[in-house]
Amino acid sequence: MSLSAVHGTLSSLKSCQVDIGTGMDIVTDVAMDLAEAQDNNINPGIKEMEAMILECAKLDREINYFVDVVQQVTSEVNSQQLEAMFSLSAKVKEQFTERIARLSDAELQNHQKVVAFKESIKNSLSQANQEPAENMEELDEDIAVTQSQVNFTCPLTQVAMVNPVKNKKCNHNYDEGAILNLIKTKHSQKKKCRCPVVGCGNTDVKEADLILDQVLRRKIQSQKRQGNRT
Structure with missing residues (x-):
């Protein structure tokens, strides 16, 4: 061979x-x-x-x-x-x-x-085990407001994330490919990678600090499906 x-x-x-x-x-x-x-x-x-x-x-x-x-x-x-x-x-x-x-x-x-x-x-078990609220309509409204406030846009690409990851240190989300490219670029320049979210004090984003955010990914996919239906 x-x-x-x-x-x-x-x-x-x-x-x-x-x-x-x-x-x-x-x-x-x-x-x-x-x-x-x-x-x-x-x-x-x-x-x-x-x-x-x-x-x-x-x-x-x-x-x-x-x-x-x-x-x-x-x-x-x-x-x-x-x-x-x-x-x-x-x-x-x-x-x-x-x-x-x-x-x-x-x-x-x-x-x-x-x-x-x-x-x-x-996270899923924690949400599922929560006691039902007495006023379910009020709870549904709160959930709807919370979901509408979730930012699905990557702070780097300014478009909806495809594979969102969460930073364990500052809890900010980014698209996986975008943040890994930024980390690689900064390291090639012998620099630390600052969190791209405006106002964040995390000045050293590392690949080891990133975890896949499956919950957010599901929300993004759900929103996309709803958008396709409408």
Whole structure:
């Protein structure tokens, strides 16, 4: 197999990661629906979905490890060193096995989408377990006002967010792609990334501080569906 074919395979694996991420989002949405249903029989279902999320996180990490190892090993040779190509498979297998052996449960628990799953379920259960208000019409009006006040616009792109993330430090939301690009740009300039929300005192936004905001994503999708119907 040529190095170009290897790189093509790695690109396919990275595409698979996108599909895995989409699947994890779908599982989280279904789990949130169960949590919001206030059904006493939902806990086993949510536990099963959490197990699915963890399995997906493990697969995602394994793909990351495999891609990293292959890139590292192939960077040591070039297409002219044909004799070295025969030993690549063994090197990749050995290093990949070592990396997988070090994969811990704690690392899986810290996977961004696993954290987002747990946060989303926690919020959904908290809302579902609240005591019903005596005046439901007044409650509905309050909810409608609150939802109308939610800002779905990314402070960076000035358009509706697609994949909103929340900053754990300042609780501000941004579109994932936009804030990650800003962080990368600032770091390349040897600068810290300031929160783009006007008036925010957070002067050092880090990727580790960002978690996917599945609740907000659902609200954005719901608003979009309502807009399409009207």
